[in-house]
Amino acid sequence: MNYIDTLILGGGIAGLSLASFLDKPCVVLEKEPTFGGLSRSFNMNGVCYDIGPHIIFSKNKEVLDLHTSLVQTNRIKRSNQIFYKGRYVKYPFENDLYALDKEDREYCLKEFLHNPYETYDAQNMLQFFLKTFGEGITRTYLQPYNEKIWKYDPSCMDTQMVERIPKPPREDVIKSAEGISTEGYTHQLYFHYPKQAGFQALVDAYAAKAISRSHRLKANAGVSKITSKDGKWLVESNVGTYTVRRLINTMPIHELSQLMVMPDHVTTSLLQLKYNSIYIVNVQVKRDSIGDHFAIYLPEKDIIFHRLSKLNFLGDAYCQTNGGSTLMAEVTFRPGSYLAGIGEKEISRRVLEDLETIGFISGVDVTDVQVRHEKYAYVIYDLKHRMNTDTILSFLRAQGIYSVGRFAEFEYLNTDGVVERTLRLAAQLNQE
Ligand SMILES: Cc1cc2nc3c(=O)[nH]c(=O)nc-3n(C[C@H](O)[C@H](O)[C@H](O)COP(=O)(O)OP(=O)(O)OC[C@H]3O[C@@H](n4cnc5c(N)ncnc54)[C@H](O)[C@@H]3O)c2cc1C
Structure with missing residues (x-):
C-alpha cells in the first residue's frame, strides 16, 4: 500500500x-x-474541437494573465449573433434592437422604457429578466433561449446566476432601437483561444x-x-x-x-x-452561409440546438485545409428526459435537418459528422x-x-x- x-x-x-x-x-x-x-479537446480530420468551444476570458486579471502566459493564444473580437425569425441580431440582444422587425422592436423598446416590473425584488430568474429588461426582451429572447439551454422553467430557477447582470443603460437601448451600434458585456468583447x-x-x-x-x-x-x-x-x-x-x-x-x-x-x-448533460454535434461542410461569425444563439423552439459555433473563427489551425468549415451544434438535455432517450444518431439527424431548414448549410455539402455527449455539462440553479x-x-x-x-x-x-x-x-x- x-x-x-x-x-x-x-x-x-x-x-x-x-x-x-x-x-x-x-x-x-x-x-x-x-x-x-x-x-479536453478532440480531433476531427485535423481540426481540434472542445466540448462546446471553450474560450479564454475573465474579469479576474490574475487568472486571465496566467492563462494567456501558459499558452500562446489568438486574441479575437467577439462576433456573436442571435438568429431570430430568420434575422441576425447582434449579441447582446438589447444592443441591436434595430435588427428586429418593427413590431418586435417597438415591443422590446417600449416595455423596457415603461417597465411595470422594475421596482419588484426578483425572486427567481424569470422575474429578474422581467425586472431588468422588461417584458418585450424577456418574452422575445431571454425566456425562450433560457428555457432551451436549461430545459428548465426560469420561474423555477433562482437568481444566483443572473443577479450580477447589470441593467443595460437606457441610452444604449434607445440608441440600439434607432440603429446606432453599441456594445454590451464588454468584458467578453475580446477573448483568447489557443x-x-x-x-x-x-x-x-x-x-x-x-x-x-x-x-x-x-x-x-x-x-x-x-x-x-x-x-x-x-x-x-x-x-x-x-x-x-x-x-x-x-x-x-x-x-x-x-x-x-x-x-x-x-x-x-x-x-x-439538477443538472444538464449535452450533445455536441460537429458538422464539417464544404461551404456554409453563416459568414464570419463565431457563435449563433437560437432561441426558437423548433430548432433543436441552442447554439451553433463556427470553429474557423478561432484561427488558422481551426480551418480545414480544403477550405470548408467546421460547425458545432449544442443540444442540452436532462438525464432521463425525452432528449436523453433519443440517442446520438437521431440527434445528429435532427441537427443536420435543422441546419438545412434554416438555410445555414446544404446537405450535399456535408463531408463528415461527429457526435459526442457529456453527462455533466451545466449545473441547474433550481x-x-x-x-x-x-x-x-x-x-x-x-x-x-x-x-x-x-x-x-x-x-x-x-x-x-x-x-x-x-x-x-x-x-x-x-x-x-
Ligand atoms: C458546453 C460547455 C461550454 C463551456 N465553455 C467554457 C468556456 O467557453 N470557457 C471556460 O472557461 N469554461 C467553459 N466551460 C466550463 C469548463 O468546462 C469547466 O469549468 C471546467 O472544465 C471544469 O473543470 P473541473 O476540473 O472542475 O471539472 P471536470 O472537467 O468535470 O473534471 C473532473 C474530472 O474528474 C474525473 N473523474 C470522474 N470520476 C472519476 C473517478 N471515479 N476517478 C478518477 N477521476 C474521475 C473526470 O473524468 C474529469 O476529468 C464550459 C463547459 C461546458 C459544458
Whole structure:
C-alpha cells in the first residue's frame, strides 16, 4: 500500500491547476485515458474541437494573465449573433434592437422604457429578466433561449446566476432601437483561444507545470472506493490502493457519492440536485452561409440546438485545409428526459435537418459528422440548489474532504472561476 500526503481525485482543470499550485508533492488520479475533463479537446480530420468551444476570458486579471502566459493564444473580437425569425441580431440582444422587425422592436423598446416590473425584488430568474429588461426582451429572447439551454422553467430557477447582470443603460437601448451600434458585456468583447490544439493546450500546460513541480499525474486511474481508518483515507483505484492524509475531490459530487458512505440526508440532497448533460454535434461542410461569425444563439423552439459555433473563427489551425468549415451544434438535455432517450444518431439527424431548414448549410455539402455527449455539462440553479449544495459541501467539509471545481462544488464555474478557487485553496494548503 502506498502512503500519499495529498491526493487529488480527478484530472480536469481543477485537479491539474491545483496540483500545479501546490508546493508539496501530490498525486492526481484521473479515470479517463486523457486529462482535461470538460476542458479536453478532440480531433476531427485535423481540426481540434472542445466540448462546446471553450474560450479564454475573465474579469479576474490574475487568472486571465496566467492563462494567456501558459499558452500562446489568438486574441479575437467577439462576433456573436442571435438568429431570430430568420434575422441576425447582434449579441447582446438589447444592443441591436434595430435588427428586429418593427413590431418586435417597438415591443422590446417600449416595455423596457415603461417597465411595470422594475421596482419588484426578483425572486427567481424569470422575474429578474422581467425586472431588468422588461417584458418585450424577456418574452422575445431571454425566456425562450433560457428555457432551451436549461430545459428548465426560469420561474423555477433562482437568481444566483443572473443577479450580477447589470441593467443595460437606457441610452444604449434607445440608441440600439434607432440603429446606432453599441456594445454590451464588454468584458467578453475580446477573448483568447489557443493558437494550436484547442482548449486542451491549456490543460496540457497545467499538466506540464504540475509535472515540473514533481507531482505525479496518473491517467486511466479510476477511483472505486473511499473509506477512512485511524484518521487517514484509504482510496482504492485501478492503479492501486493509497493511504492518504489529505484528500481533495474535483470529481462531480454525484460520482464521489458512489464511492463512499454518505448519511441519508446528504443522499437526499444529492438526488434533488439538477443538472444538464449535452450533445455536441460537429458538422464539417464544404461551404456554409453563416459568414464570419463565431457563435449563433437560437432561441426558437423548433430548432433543436441552442447554439451553433463556427470553429474557423478561432484561427488558422481551426480551418480545414480544403477550405470548408467546421460547425458545432449544442443540444442540452436532462438525464432521463425525452432528449436523453433519443440517442446520438437521431440527434445528429435532427441537427443536420435543422441546419438545412434554416438555410445555414446544404446537405450535399456535408463531408463528415461527429457526435459526442457529456453527462455533466451545466449545473441547474433550481430553487433548492443552494440549500441542497450547502448540505452536501458542509458534510464533506466536516469529513475533512476539500471539494473544488465545477461539479465538485456544483456551481456554474467556467475555467477562470475554477482556477480562482484552486489558487485560493492552494494558498491555504501551502500554509498548513
Ligand atoms: C458546453 C460547455 C461550454 C463551456 N465553455 C467554457 C468556456 O467557453 N470557457 C471556460 O472557461 N469554461 C467553459 N466551460 C466550463 C469548463 O468546462 C469547466 O469549468 C471546467 O472544465 C471544469 O473543470 P473541473 O476540473 O472542475 O471539472 P471536470 O472537467 O468535470 O473534471 C473532473 C474530472 O474528474 C474525473 N473523474 C470522474 N470520476 C472519476 C473517478 N471515479 N476517478 C478518477 N477521476 C474521475 C473526470 O473524468 C474529469 O476529468 C464550459 C463547459 C461546458 C459544458
